[in-house]
Amino acid sequence: MCVISLCVLSLCVFSPGAMAYNRPERLLLATQAWFPYQYQENGVMKGPGIDKVKCVLRVMAQPYQLTMTKWDRAQLQTEVGSQHGFFLASHNSKRDEYAVSSEPLAEQKWSWFSLSDAADFNSAMFQSQVEVAALFGSNKWYWLQKNGYQVTKKPRTPEALLSLMLNGDVGAILGNDAVIEQTIQKMGISYRAITRTRVKSQPLGVYFSKTFVQQYPRFLTEFNLAARQCR
Structure with missing residues (x-):
C-alpha cells in the first residue's frame, strides 16, 4: 500500500474559522493501481488520474493524503468512514447508497473483449450460458x-x-479500453487474436462519503468548481 501526503498553505482565501468549518484538516482519498489512469513507479504515484486530483486540490489549497490500495478496500474504507472518498470511479447505484460523486475528471470506454468474432453479447442465450468476467469490485463487475x-x-x-x-475460463471480458490495451501490450499478446466490441462510455470522478459531505456541506461544490479549472 502506498501513501502520499501533502500539506498546502492557504493563501488567506478563507478565514481560519470558515476553513475549519468548510474543510477537513487533511482530505483522505483512496485509489487503486489502474494503469494508465493511476499507478506506482519507484514508489511514486503517477498517471493522469493522480494529476487531475492533485490539480483540483492544489486549486482549492486543500491538504490531502492519497492512499493506493485494493479497489474493493478503497470503497469499503469510504463506506465505513476511514477514508473520505475514492477515485477514479464511475457512477452506480450501489455506490450512491453511501457516497456522492463529483463532476467528471476523466472518461473511460467500456468494451467486450473475446477470442470470438461471432458472439452476440446482448442475446439472452449469451447472457444465460456464457461465463464472463470483469475486474472484481469495479462498476463493470456489478x-x-x-x-x-x-x-x-x-x-x-x-x-x-x-x-x-x-485460457478459456470465460467466454468474454468486459473492460476499460485504455486499461486492456495497455495490458495487451504489456503481456505481448497479438491484437489479431482478440475481438473488441464497444459497449458505452462512462465519466470518472471522485466519490465522497455522504457522512463527509454532510460534515462539510460546501466542500463538494468547491471541489467541482476547482475541477472545471483542471480540465
Whole structure:
C-alpha cells in the first residue's frame, strides 16, 4: 500500500474559522493501481488520474493524503468512514447508497473483449450460458451481475482478467479500453487474436462519503468548481 501526503498553505482565501468549518484538516482519498489512469513507479504515484486530483486540490489549497490500495478496500474504507472518498470511479447505484460523486475528471470506454468474432453479447442465450468476467469490485463487475450475465470469477488485476479469457475460463471480458490495451501490450499478446466490441462510455470522478459531505456541506461544490479549472 502506498501513501502520499501533502500539506498546502492557504493563501488567506478563507478565514481560519470558515476553513475549519468548510474543510477537513487533511482530505483522505483512496485509489487503486489502474494503469494508465493511476499507478506506482519507484514508489511514486503517477498517471493522469493522480494529476487531475492533485490539480483540483492544489486549486482549492486543500491538504490531502492519497492512499493506493485494493479497489474493493478503497470503497469499503469510504463506506465505513476511514477514508473520505475514492477515485477514479464511475457512477452506480450501489455506490450512491453511501457516497456522492463529483463532476467528471476523466472518461473511460467500456468494451467486450473475446477470442470470438461471432458472439452476440446482448442475446439472452449469451447472457444465460456464457461465463464472463470483469475486474472484481469495479462498476463493470456489478453491471454484469445487475444485467443477468454469468459472472462468478473475481480477478483483481487486468493481467488476471485477460488470462481468464486467454485460457478459456470465460467466454468474454468486459473492460476499460485504455486499461486492456495497455495490458495487451504489456503481456505481448497479438491484437489479431482478440475481438473488441464497444459497449458505452462512462465519466470518472471522485466519490465522497455522504457522512463527509454532510460534515462539510460546501466542500463538494468547491471541489467541482476547482475541477472545471483542471480540465
